[in-house]
Amino acid sequence: MSTILLDRLRDKLVEVGHLKASLNLLEWDQFVHVPPGGQDARAATRAAIAAVHHEKLTSPEIGELVHELQSRTTFPFSGMELCIINQAAVDHGRATRMPTEFVRELTLAQGEANAHWIEARKRSDFKMLAADLKKIVALKRREAAYIGYRQSPYDALLDDYEPGATSADIAPVFDDLKKFLVPFVAQIGFSPVRPRREILRARCPVKQQEAFTKMVVSQLGFDWNRGLLAVTAHPMCYSFNPNDIRMSTRYEEDDFFHQCFFSTVHEMGHGHYDQGMRYEYFGTGMCHEVSMGVHESQSRMWENQVGHSRAFWKYFYPRLKGAYGFQEQFWGVSFEDFYAAINAVEPALIRTDADEVTYNLHVIIRFEIEKALIEGDIEVDDLPHVWNAKMREYLGVEVSDDANGVLQDIHWPEGMFGYFPTYTLGNLYAAQFYAAARRDIPDLEDGFADGEFQPLLSWLNKNIHVHGQLYSASELVRTVTGEYPISRYFEEYLRGKYSEIYQV
Amino acid sequence: MSTILLDRLRDKLVEVGHLKASLNLLEWDQFVHVPPGGQDARAATRAAIAAVHHEKLTSPEIGELVHELQSRTTFPFSGMELCIINQAAVDHGRATRMPTEFVRELTLAQGEANAHWIEARKRSDFKMLAADLKKIVALKRREAAYIGYRQSPYDALLDDYEPGATSADIAPVFDDLKKFLVPFVAQIGFSPVRPRREILRARCPVKQQEAFTKMVVSQLGFDWNRGLLAVTAHPMCYSFNPNDIRMSTRYEEDDFFHQCFFSTVHEMGHGHYDQGMRYEYFGTGMCHEVSMGVHESQSRMWENQVGHSRAFWKYFYPRLKGAYGFQEQFWGVSFEDFYAAINAVEPALIRTDADEVTYNLHVIIRFEIEKALIEGDIEVDDLPHVWNAKMREYLGVEVSDDANGVLQDIHWPEGMFGYFPTYTLGNLYAAQFYAAARRDIPDLEDGFADGEFQPLLSWLNKNIHVHGQLYSASELVRTVTGEYPISRYFEEYLRGKYSEIYQV
Structure with missing residues (x-):
């Protein structure tokens, strides 16, 4: 039974993984290939897919599977299986603290700032990017508030890249x-x-x-x-x-x-x-x-x-x-x-x-x-x-x-x-x-x-x-x-x- | 009220559109850039995103919005608005006739056949592709059965490319x-x-x-x-x-x-x-x-x-x-x-x-x-x-x-x-x-x-x-x-x- 639940969880995680892979492709391709006139549309596509990715990662089914699996303390899960279950709990937990609409908004702002950064850097003019950056900083402060932290809001963001570090x-x-x-x-x-x-x-x-x-x-x-x-x-x-x-x-x-x-x-x-x-x-x-x-x-x-x-x-x-x-x-x-x-x-x-x-x-x-x-x-x-x-x-x-x-x-x-x-x-x-x-x-x-x-x-x-x-x-x-x-x-x-x- | 409903429908269609755009990128990039060792993984990603696209396109909400909008015969929709509503009805209708699982299976088979076709063509050996093609033909016959047709199952497929033609x-x-x-x-x-x-x-x-x-x-x-x-x-x-x-x-x-x-x-x-x-x-x-x-x-x-x-x-x-x-x-x-x-x-x-x-x-x-x-x-x-x-x-x-x-x-x-x-x-x-x-x-x-x-x-x-x-x-x-x-x-x-x- 635990094996069936674990397989079901893994299927869900694979789906989320493919959405993440698509997001990465959209991002990579934005840097390497998207023509100038297509940058804003690409930002919109990234935002839409990020929202779907977030929906899937935060789906109640993943939450329930993880909860159920983590409560089976008597079942002899291997270290790898525990890693899969516990990491799913962490990723699902972090994501559920943010509303999907926020993720969409943040990703859109990132995609747009990315495009404007290329121009600003070319002309060496920080002012061209300032408005985008203000938007991004405000959103990242909000993200920190959603995620929660003990001492500094910065830690909530740092944790996404270096888990456990403050x-x-x-x-x-x-x-x-x-x-x-x-x-x-x-x-x-x-x-x-x-x-x-x-x-x-x-x-x-x-x-x-x-x-x-x-x-x-x-x-x-x-x-x-x-x-x-x-x-x-x-x-x-x-x-x-x-x-x-x-x-x-x-x-x-x-x-x-x-x-x-x-x-x-x-x-x-x-x-x-x-x-x-x-x-x-x-x-x-x-x-x-x-x-x-x-x-x-x-x-x-x-x-x-x-x-x-x-x-x-x-x-x-x-x-x-x-x-x-x-x-x-x-x-x-x-x-x-x-x-x-x-x-x-x-x-x-x-x-x-x-x-x-x-x-x-x-x-x-x-x-x-x-x-x-x-x-x-x-x-x-x-x-x-x-x-x-x-x-x-x-x-x-x-x-x-x-x-x-x-x-x-x-x-x-x-x-x-x-x-x-x-x-x-x-x-x-x-x-x-x-x-x-x-x-x-x-x-x-x-x-x-x-x-x-x-x-x-x-x-x-x-x-x-x-x-x-x-x-x-x-x-x-x-x-x-x-x-x-x-x-x-x-x-x-x-x-x-x-x-x-x-x-x- | 009809405007609100139409806006809501359009939001949903835009989301489906971004998923379609991502699918197109995954496909294009498979032809242009994916290295040989990554072809099967790409086929799997395409299948997963095709399934999500299908889920979104067949969502009951789109069906209800379309139904509601099409029944408002007294509201003076413009030609363009009617086009948006009626085309959503057609696309949603066609998609709902197929199960999502079928779409996933078909897309996976296509992505894999695509990779094998490259090899088979290089070696000029039809036999290398025959098994894939049999799978694809069987799936397309199933698709025709799902979609329905009057005279020939071929018409159900043709209609996807040339609507109305038989x-x-x-x-x-x-x-x-x-x-x-x-x-x-x-x-x-x-x-x-x-x-x-x-x-x-x-x-x-x-x-x-x-x-x-x-x-x-x-x-x-x-x-x-x-x-x-x-x-x-x-x-x-x-x-x-x-x-x-x-x-x-x-x-x-x-x-x-x-x-x-x-x-x-x-x-x-x-x-x-x-x-x-x-x-x-x-x-x-x-x-x-x-x-x-x-x-x-x-x-x-x-x-x-x-x-x-x-x-x-x-x-x-x-x-x-x-x-x-x-x-x-x-x-x-x-x-x-x-x-x-x-x-x-x-x-x-x-x-x-x-x-x-x-x-x-x-x-x-x-x-x-x-x-x-x-x-x-x-x-x-x-x-x-x-x-x-x-x-x-x-x-x-x-x-x-x-x-x-x-x-x-x-x-x-x-x-x-x-x-x-x-x-x-x-x-x-x-x-x-x-x-x-x-x-x-x-x-x-x-x-x-x-x-x-x-x-x-x-x-x-x-x-x-x-x-x-x-x-x-x-x-x-x-x-x-x-x-x-x-x-x-x-x-x-x-x-x-x-x-x-x-x-x-």
């Missing part, structure tokens, strides 16, 4: 990190070592950029039979299901490494996670990321611990130097100069281009601002001013214009308040996971130097990807690494790597 | 046409005139093919702000709403005109119709094609009456000869040779490449076969044999292999039985509409020769596109042309044009 937990971790990072960046600034960053600005034709990037991504184990790479203004990775993963990148002839290469390796890390889940559990918590922090740990690990390492480039640098389109540009550039250049630390304006050391300061700035915004301590009109002041304070850079400042990210127009801190949590998790992987696989980096990346991917598949939401983020970290999340590994990683490069 | 009406029209076409093709075959078709096989780089085609499509009035052109194995046109039209084409270096150019102009004709509808009526009968026959009349008119005409090429041929990538190939090729080549008549294997004269024989073959299949006079295993025999009988060609025979079209695996005859109805409507346009716009073709195509597009917009389903197909033809549909115009058009070219 800003009260995160703020001290980020403060400590800031206390480590700000002087560490200054130390690096005074170092006599000056990597020759300009060698990375060599011109390479787009076709060859694409060929080299795809070759690398293949070698790193991405399954092209179940995914693709498209072109967008802002690199992304969307999953419709484990068998259909869409990544995107961008190409600029004179900025291969930051616009295209490392972004793609980052998105591929997300793709690995999504492809590593099990389609047979589609729609349930067993086929869903633990948290966005864990998701980012996968992308950041492949981008940084792997993609910016000596071992990685020991294998790929000779291949880059031999690749059509790159040969002349890198002729005579030594391995050490190249390695230093890709790891150069320099405070700058754009988060997605930032080096590993300054990156988290970009995130901390956004976390502090969005928290204050949701809590009502600042308002939308204050954003450019507050943004520019914090960039000066933490990174010592002057923001030239809104496009390179407060308008650079899609997250706020898309209503993704509470997402940014997961990038830094991801960096912390990544360092801790990676240290464990090195312990478990002793010759890990020797393998990289020989082009062998499958051992790491298999380790991640087995230890992280297949588990879905079986564990919470901190339980997962403890299970895999033996310790609860701790920032020590990340600080050691940065200090070890950059002390060597910069001799500080 | 095979008993169509068969004699097609028989007459066959009686005209078969000897006319033979006459042409014996003509001493031999157009130099090979000049069209000149090699042109894909980039230049794309540039020239887009230039022409722009000149013909396609609004790129509300649409795009992608690449697929089979040219298509999808509408998500009037502001977002997706066309596709294909490129082969040595077959520009048939693979790419004329297909694109054809799809653009569909796109003109879809862009010419009014978004403010989205989801209702006022923003929907009258019938697929009328839809095809638009694509076939732009492709043939316009795109294969002397006047059209008077404007574009000098531009083709001057275009980068085409200059050398067409150097020294006279206008008359070029005009004869693009209008060359030759029985061949592929429908989409067929000339205007033999084209309808391809359609008639498919109509006869699919009608017999649905009526149970033949079975799926008979298809290759019956296909090849009819190709020999009507067109005198021997089918070399399944890929160039029975596997060439997507329609049957996609379950689109009843669609094919609308191509020929479209040709008949097109000729009749075009004759009316020439009467209404006296210097129409002189305009073409000067690059002016807006007068025709405006005429079509005003007389056909904006009306949605306000009229039935035959009423629309009568309103626009002064006569009910009649095949005389098409026969006159063919006879006039080809007697001149072939001197027969």
Whole structure:
């Protein structure tokens, strides 16, 4: 009987999953393909489907099935079955706190703001987006009120991306990190070592950029039979299901490494996670990321611990130097100069281009601002001013214009308040996971130097990807690494790597 | 009160419209982007969304609103309002005759057959598709039984594409046409005139093919702000709403005109119709094609009456000869040779490449076969044999292999039985509409020769596109042309044009 009820619940969850997959396609396609004149209509379609998705997720039948299954304490459910039931309870519970009409309104506002953001960013004019953002912020404050929270309304939003985390937990971790990072960046600034960053600005034709990037991504184990790479203004990775993963990148002839290469390796890390889940559990918590922090740990690990390492480039640098389109540009550039250049630390304006050391300061700035915004301590009109002041304070850079400042990210127009801190949590998790992987696989980096990346991917598949939401983020970290999340590994990683490069 | 009820109905129809738009996106994206490993999952998503769409369309609330509104005979509804109400009644009525579970099953089978068709066609092996096709045919026979019919189960399916038409009406029209076409093709075959078709096989780089085609499509009035052109194995046109039209084409270096150019102009004709509808009526009968026959009349008119005409090429041929990538190939090729080549008549294997004269024989073959299949006079295993025999009988060609025979079209695996005859109805409507346009716009073709195509597009917009389903197909033809549909115009058009070219 319990099995029948569980099957019935799973059927319902699969239906909700397909609606979510359709929503993701509508969103992905809005970024990649919808023509300018079709943007508003697309926003309307997204809103209508979001409402139907919400109706289905909040259907009383799911509530009753979950209630019934959770009350059967004597039945020996497996861990996976419990994960499916309990996660359904969480998702259904969260959704039922919001009216469907509100979800429709919010999704419509997001879709419209998304379209207007593209224009505002192009013209570098924050004012063009201010009205949309005000609407979004008001709606997200309402969402927080619907969801409920103990201390800060921001926590209600954060919980959607990093379940169980609160800003009260995160703020001290980020403060400590800031206390480590700000002087560490200054130390690096005074170092006599000056990597020759300009060698990375060599011109390479787009076709060859694409060929080299795809070759690398293949070698790193991405399954092209179940995914693709498209072109967008802002690199992304969307999953419709484990068998259909869409990544995107961008190409600029004179900025291969930051616009295209490392972004793609980052998105591929997300793709690995999504492809590593099990389609047979589609729609349930067993086929869903633990948290966005864990998701980012996968992308950041492949981008940084792997993609910016000596071992990685020991294998790929000779291949880059031999690749059509790159040969002349890198002729005579030594391995050490190249390695230093890709790891150069320099405070700058754009988060997605930032080096590993300054990156988290970009995130901390956004976390502090969005928290204050949701809590009502600042308002939308204050954003450019507050943004520019914090960039000066933490990174010592002057923001030239809104496009390179407060308008650079899609997250706020898309209503993704509470997402940014997961990038830094991801960096912390990544360092801790990676240290464990090195312990478990002793010759890990020797393998990289020989082009062998499958051992790491298999380790991640087995230890992280297949588990879905079986564990919470901190339980997962403890299970895999033996310790609860701790920032020590990340600080050691940065200090070890950059002390060597910069001799500080 | 009636206004309130109508507004409520329209809200419901808009929701159904957004679900339909999502389904169309899922389908379009399956053709254009879904990777091989993701095809089955996509079929499952399409099936789930089709079921939700069906649930919403058959919701009792729509039924009650329609019933209530239709009974208010004293309220002065406008023609447009009546169209919205009555069309909702038709769509709701048809849908309620089928169980949602059946719709899910059918859509799943279509999505899977679609994926298998791609493989079967690649390997030219009908047997690889036979099991899928049997499932689809059985389901479509069930659909016909659910819908109901007077004479033939085929009529229940045909009605979905050409409302009001029956095979008993169509068969004699097609028989007459066959009686005209078969000897006319033979006459042409014996003509001493031999157009130099090979000049069209000149090699042109894909980039230049794309540039020239887009230039022409722009000149013909396609609004790129509300649409795009992608690449697929089979040219298509999808509408998500009037502001977002997706066309596709294909490129082969040595077959520009048939693979790419004329297909694109054809799809653009569909796109003109879809862009010419009014978004403010989205989801209702006022923003929907009258019938697929009328839809095809638009694509076939732009492709043939316009795109294969002397006047059209008077404007574009000098531009083709001057275009980068085409200059050398067409150097020294006279206008008359070029005009004869693009209008060359030759029985061949592929429908989409067929000339205007033999084209309808391809359609008639498919109509006869699919009608017999649905009526149970033949079975799926008979298809290759019956296909090849009819190709020999009507067109005198021997089918070399399944890929160039029975596997060439997507329609049957996609379950689109009843669609094919609308191509020929479209040709008949097109000729009749075009004759009316020439009467209404006296210097129409002189305009073409000067690059002016807006007068025709405006005429079509005003007389056909904006009306949605306000009229039935035959009423629309009568309103626009002064006569009910009649095949005389098409026969006159063919006879006039080809007697001149072939001197027969």
